[in-house]
Amino acid sequence: MKEINRKHPIKHYLMAFIASTIIFILISLISYSISYLNYRDISSRNNVINDYINDLSGYISELNCSNQLLFDSSERLDEVGFKMSILENRFGKDDVRVISQKKLYTQLELNHFNIVREFNNKCNTSFNTIIFFYSNKKEVKDENERVGFVLSTLKNKWPEDVMIYSFDYNLDSYLIYDLKSKYKVIDTPFVLVNERDKVEVKNIKDIERLIK
Amino acid sequence: MEFYHVLIYILAYIGFFAIAYYVISLFTYYKNKEIDGESTDKKVSILIPAYNEEEGIARTIESALSLDYPRDKLEIIVVDDGSHDDTYKIAKTFISSKNSIVKVFTKKNNGKASALNFGIEKSKGEIIVSMDADSFVNPDALKKMVYFFKNKEVMSVSPSMGVYKPKNILERIQHIEYYMGVFLRKSFATVNAIHITPGAFSAYRKEFFLKHGGYDEKNITEDLEVALRIQRYGYIIENAPKAVAYTIVPKTFRPLMIQRRRWYVGLINNLWEYKDLISPKKGPLGLVVLPVAIITVILSLILTVYSIIRSLIQVRNELISLSAINFRFNDAFEINQFVFSQFFYQLFSSPIFLISFIFAIIMAFYLRFSRHQMRYSENIRLNLFLFLFFYSFLFSFWWIISFLYAILNKKVIWRKE
Structure with missing residues (x-):
C-alpha cells in the first residue's frame, strides 16, 4: 500500500x-x-x-x-x-x-x-391583594410556573381590581423570612388572597370566587 | 446550565471549528493552485448501468452523447441489468451505425455494482465514468473532470451535483442540500478528504479497478466503498466544482426514505469496515473530516430526540396551564410594545439565537459559492426557506431509522423493483 x-x-x-x-x-x-x-x-x-x-x-x-x-x-x-x-x-x-x-x-x-x-x-x-410565594427549584418549578401563569392571566383579566405580589421563597432576605413567618408559608406554590384565604390553585376560578 | 444548552454549545463549537478549517483550506487551495481547466487527452468510457429505466434511459444516453468530448476518445456503455421493461430495447435504438460510440449489453440481474463491473470489463477507456440512468450532465462536465487526471496520484474525480428541476417541497429541500454538498466536497478535496463519490456521475482511473478490484457487489453503497478504498490505498480524490451533473431526486417521502436509509446504513457499515481511516495518520480526513461528521451526526440526533421530548413536556405543561385559566383563543392576541421589547431581549440575549444567525450567514456563503461554481441563477428563496424549516427534522428522522436498521442488522432495500 x-x-x-x-x-x-x-x-x-x-x-x-x-x-x-x-x-x-x-x-x-x-x-x-x-x-x-x-x-x-x-x-x-x-x-x-x-x-x-x-x-x-x-x-x-x-x-x-x-x-x-x-x-x-x-x-x-x-x-x-x-x-x-x-x-x-x-x-x-x-x-x-x-x-x-x-x-x-x-x-x-x-x-x-x-x-x-x-x-x-x-x-x-376594595383592591384585592394576592401574595404569591414561588420557587425556582427544579422539582417544583413546573407547578410554580403553572400557578404563576394563572395569576398573570387573572391580572390581565382584572387589571384594576387585582394586585399581585410575587416573592421568591428561596431568597435570602429578612423581608422574605418575616413574610414567611407572618403568613406561615412552608412550601410553594403558596397563594394567599386578601391576606385571608390560602388557595390551592387548580383553576382560575379557585381565585376568582374569592376576589371582590 | 442545562444539558440541552451544553449540547448545543459543543455542537456549535465543533461546527465553527470545522467550517473555519474548511474555509481556510479552501482559500489556501485557491491561492496556491491553478483553479481548473479542461482536458480531452484521455480515452473515456461512460458506463450507464440500468434496471427498469425505460422512462429516463433515452434522456440519459442523449445527455452523455451531448458531451463536448472528442468522439474518438469517448465510448458510452449501457449495461441493462436484466430489466423487465423496455430499457434494453430503447437503449439499442442509439446504436445507429457500426461506428456508433454507444454500446449496449444486457445481462442477468445482479445489482448495480455487478453491472458496473461488467461494463469495466467491456470498456476500452483509460478513465471510467459511472453514470446513473436518471442523471444528466452539462456538455463541458467531462473535460473539466478529465483535467484533474493529469496528476497521476488522482484516482477519482467527482463533479458538482445538482437537482433537476425541483418542484415540490421534498425536491426543493434536496436542492439546497445538494448545494451544500458542492461547497463541502470542494473543501474536502482541498485536503484530500473526499470520502463519497456520487454514483450519479463520477470518474475513476481504470488502473485502480485493475489493481485493487472492481466494485464490491455485496455492498449497498458501492460508490461510497470505492471512495473509501481509494483513500485507504493513499490516492487522491479530486473535485471539479464547475463540472455539473444533475440527478432526479425522489419526489415523495417513501422513496426518499428508502434512498436515505440505503445511503446512511451503507455509510455506517462502510465506515465500520474502513475504521482505520479515522486516524491522524490519514491527515485531515482522519483527524477532522470523518470525526467531525460522526460526532456531529451523533450529537445532532441526541439533541433532536431531547428537543422533541422537551417540547412535548412543554406543550403538556402549557396545555395544563391553559386549561387552568379556561383559555379562550380570542383573548390570546393582546400584544403590546412591552411584549415586543421582551421578545427582543429574550431572543438576542440567547447565545443559541446568535449561533443560529451565524450558521445562517455561513450557509449563505456556501450557497453563493455553489451557485457561482454551477453557474446557477434561478431564485432559490423558497427552497432555502423550506430547507431551514424542515431539513433538520428530516435529517434526524432518516438517521434514527438508519441507525435502527444498522443496529438490528435489518435488510435494506436498495432500489425500485
Whole structure:
C-alpha cells in the first residue's frame, strides 16, 4: 500500500481553532452585553418605581384618593417582575446582581402592598391583594410556573381590581423570612388572597370566587 | 446550565471549528493552485448501468452523447441489468451505425455494482465514468473532470451535483442540500478528504479497478466503498466544482426514505469496515473530516430526540396551564410594545439565537459559492426557506431509522423493483 504525503500544515488547525474560539467568545460577549442592558434597564426601572411609591405615600398622607398612580406603579412593578425572570434565566438565580435587584424589588413590592392596604382603608376602595410565594427549584418549578401563569392571566383579566405580589421563597432576605413567618408559608406554590384565604390553585376560578 | 444548552454549545463549537478549517483550506487551495481547466487527452468510457429505466434511459444516453468530448476518445456503455421493461430495447435504438460510440449489453440481474463491473470489463477507456440512468450532465462536465487526471496520484474525480428541476417541497429541500454538498466536497478535496463519490456521475482511473478490484457487489453503497478504498490505498480524490451533473431526486417521502436509509446504513457499515481511516495518520480526513461528521451526526440526533421530548413536556405543561385559566383563543392576541421589547431581549440575549444567525450567514456563503461554481441563477428563496424549516427534522428522522436498521442488522432495500 502506498502512502501519499497527507501532512497538512498545523497552522491551519491552529488558525481554525483560534477563529472558532474567537467567534464563540464574540457570541458570548454579545449575548452577555444584551443581558447587561436588560439588567441596567431593570435597575433604572426599580428607581422609577421607588419614585412612584414615594409619590404615592405622599398622596395617601394628604388623603388624595386618585387611583391612577397606584395603577401606574403596579403596572411598572409587573414589568420589572417579568424582566427579572429573564435576567434570572440568563445570569442564573445565584448571580449577585440578580439577588441584589431581587431584594430591592421585594422591598418595593412590600411597600406597594402596604400602600394598597392603607389606600383601601382610607379611600374606601376594595383592591384585592394576592401574595404569591414561588420557587425556582427544579422539582417544583413546573407547578410554580403553572400557578404563576394563572395569576398573570387573572391580572390581565382584572387589571384594576387585582394586585399581585410575587416573592421568591428561596431568597435570602429578612423581608422574605418575616413574610414567611407572618403568613406561615412552608412550601410553594403558596397563594394567599386578601391576606385571608390560602388557595390551592387548580383553576382560575379557585381565585376568582374569592376576589371582590 | 442545562444539558440541552451544553449540547448545543459543543455542537456549535465543533461546527465553527470545522467550517473555519474548511474555509481556510479552501482559500489556501485557491491561492496556491491553478483553479481548473479542461482536458480531452484521455480515452473515456461512460458506463450507464440500468434496471427498469425505460422512462429516463433515452434522456440519459442523449445527455452523455451531448458531451463536448472528442468522439474518438469517448465510448458510452449501457449495461441493462436484466430489466423487465423496455430499457434494453430503447437503449439499442442509439446504436445507429457500426461506428456508433454507444454500446449496449444486457445481462442477468445482479445489482448495480455487478453491472458496473461488467461494463469495466467491456470498456476500452483509460478513465471510467459511472453514470446513473436518471442523471444528466452539462456538455463541458467531462473535460473539466478529465483535467484533474493529469496528476497521476488522482484516482477519482467527482463533479458538482445538482437537482433537476425541483418542484415540490421534498425536491426543493434536496436542492439546497445538494448545494451544500458542492461547497463541502470542494473543501474536502482541498485536503484530500473526499470520502463519497456520487454514483450519479463520477470518474475513476481504470488502473485502480485493475489493481485493487472492481466494485464490491455485496455492498449497498458501492460508490461510497470505492471512495473509501481509494483513500485507504493513499490516492487522491479530486473535485471539479464547475463540472455539473444533475440527478432526479425522489419526489415523495417513501422513496426518499428508502434512498436515505440505503445511503446512511451503507455509510455506517462502510465506515465500520474502513475504521482505520479515522486516524491522524490519514491527515485531515482522519483527524477532522470523518470525526467531525460522526460526532456531529451523533450529537445532532441526541439533541433532536431531547428537543422533541422537551417540547412535548412543554406543550403538556402549557396545555395544563391553559386549561387552568379556561383559555379562550380570542383573548390570546393582546400584544403590546412591552411584549415586543421582551421578545427582543429574550431572543438576542440567547447565545443559541446568535449561533443560529451565524450558521445562517455561513450557509449563505456556501450557497453563493455553489451557485457561482454551477453557474446557477434561478431564485432559490423558497427552497432555502423550506430547507431551514424542515431539513433538520428530516435529517434526524432518516438517521434514527438508519441507525435502527444498522443496529438490528435489518435488510435494506436498495432500489425500485
